[in-house]
Amino acid sequence: MKAVVHHGVGDIRVDDVPEPAIQAPFDAIVRLTASAICGTDLHFVRGTMPGTADGRILGHEGVGVVEEVGPEVRNLRRGDRVVVCSTISCGSCSYCRAGYFSQCDEANPNGPGTAFFGGPDAAGGYDGMQAEKVLVPFAHSTCVKLPDEVSDDQAILLSDIFPTGWFGADMAEIEAGDVVAVLGCGPVGQFAIASAFLMGAGRVLAVDQHPDRLETAKRLGAEAVDFSAEDAVEALQRLTGGIGPDRVIDAVGVEAESPEGPRPDEVAEVAQDGTADGERFQPGGAPAQALEWAVQAVAKAGTISIIGVYPPGMTSFPIGDAMNKNLTIKTGNCPHRRYIPHLVELVRTGAVDPTAIITEQDTMQGAIAAYEAFDARSPGWLKVELLPQGA
Ligand SMILES: NC(=O)c1ccc[n+]([C@@H]2O[C@H](COP(=O)([O-])OP(=O)(O)OC[C@H]3O[C@@H](n4cnc5c(N)ncnc54)[C@H](O)[C@@H]3O)[C@@H](O)[C@H]2O)c1
Ligand SMILES: [Zn+2]
Ligand SMILES: [Zn+2]
Incomplete structure (x- = not known):
């Protein structure tokens, strides 16, 4: 599959990479129908947030369709549309139970730091969502189901x-x-x-x-x-x-x-x-x-x-x-899981339409040029949505 891959400071490429596979009972595989480029990604590419490995898939914003779930994921099934929280949370530890999902004690295998997709090793070393598919750890907590009335263009802004x-x-x-x-x-x-x-x-x-x-x-x-x-x-x-x-x-x-x-x-x-x-x-x-x-x-x-x-x-x-x-x-780092269900509801009822913020849409082929325009703050380039399944 195609993905935006970090190869070092200032060096990102669209590569062909292996598809992810379920590794743990609470994992899910999500086929991404929308992704995005964020100001946070710029920190890794510019070098102001060190420690992202060569070969890491970037991106921590994603919307998609559940393709497969591990045996302990009981609130999702194949075919569900979901928004994936940028930060990964187990939903069971004392921090998650207190609403501090971004300080989860279980989600980061590499230390106490906030676990999120597509970032430095200290953030868990998880591959990200500027890709056709993603492995979502602790998917029962990290994914939030979407109602049909909320479009992908709306939902991608709810991810982060x-x-x-x-x-x-x-x-x-x-x-x-x-x-x-x-x-x-x-x-x-x-x-x-x-x-x-x-x-x-x-x-x-x-x-x-x-x-x-x-x-x-x-x-x-x-x-x-x-x-x-x-x-x-x-x-x-x-x-x-x-x-x-x-x-x-x-x-x-x-x-x-x-x-x-x-x-x-x-x-x-x-x-x-x-x-x-x-x-x-x-x-x-x-x-x-x-x-x-x-x-x-x-x-x-x-x-x-x-x-x-x-x-x-x-x-x-x-x-x-x-x-x-x-x-x-x-x-702090946003405890996404705490807020997303409420914000999905605000969007579903029409109280908020977040799509005015999206100014550009690009396929994976155009991702590097889109990074460059967003990095340069080119006039009109406020938020780039990536379409991972686009040609
Ligand atoms: N805490 C969290 O959980 C969390 C989550 C997502 C993003 N973020 C962070 O939020 C920040 C903004 O993200 P974004 O995607 O909007 O990034 P962005 O880079 O698109 O926006 C930053 C804006 O700040 C402006 N700016 C630069 N210097 C300024 C100054 N001295 N005073 C006022 N404005 C100034 C820039 O012109 C730019 O428009 C980033 O640091 C990102 O990593 C934090
Ligand atoms: Zn972001
Ligand atoms: Zn937890």
Whole structure:
């Protein structure tokens, strides 16, 4: 079968690889009918999240049809349509039972880290979903069945980015009337904006430097701040009566860019496998920029919710300023299994239609070019859906 395979920093290819087979009683094989490229994939290809093996199939977003189940998977059968959670969870350990599915004690054979598809060995070393088929471990918990009314185009956004945006808004402790700032207007940021409004935010201020992404945020009702044209912190405070937003959601992560330009020392600290040569797949250049702006801009006694991804070795956070403003800081990998059933229902009833975020669709043959356009933030390339069964 065809799959997008990681061969090293800056080197991804569409390869022919063997089809997966059931290995354990709770496994399932899913034939994928939709996949996607995510900002998280860029961290592995750019080198800002080290440790992805040569030969690893990338991709952690998938929708498909169950082809085969292991003997202990009792809530799924061949032919069921499912959305696959990005993070893998056993559904039995104390963390899963408490709703912390992304901190599952059983799903990662390589240590305590969050287990997910298509990432570093420290994340379990599982092959991903930019492929025709995937092996889903603990499928009784990691797959969620889809009703017929929810299309593949809708469901692919339920695999990772809608739940992550929702998680970001949930952690931000939004109360009715709150002013919320969302840093980063990529796909995750767009869903954080939509979720903040659904949770009662009075205003949402959206920060990025790409006009097309800011335009999408405005269509959701957000007020745009272009950090290439104005000082982001100063604008966030001026627009909020000098107080600052009550809640700030970081939907940027380690690929943050700074108007002052790259900070090579900070990049070297996070990119332990090195970074790509040439023009393609370059790191954002200022890993701590969004964190610094969040702490500077937020109101005293406010909340910062960090869903942007940072690698384990990153240590730079302005804790002194945060402490002296009485801030609450929450962060983590999204516990997808906790939120997806509810979000499937919001989409089924028509309360939310997430498909406006998909701007491109590509077959596996076009996947590398699609990665390049998404990496370059080419105008209009907000979210790429891959069609693994396409010609
Ligand atoms: N916590 C989780 O479970 C989880 C799950 C999925 C994705 N993520 C992470 O969410 C982040 C966003 O994902 P995405 O797919 O939207 O990525 P993306 O790369 O498409 O979007 C990031 C956006 O941030 C903007 N940006 C860069 N520097 C900025 C700055 N200083 N201030 C404001 N905006 C800035 C970029 O222009 C870009 O539009 C990534 O780090 C991704 O890994 C986290
Ligand atoms: Zn993702
Ligand atoms: Zn578990």
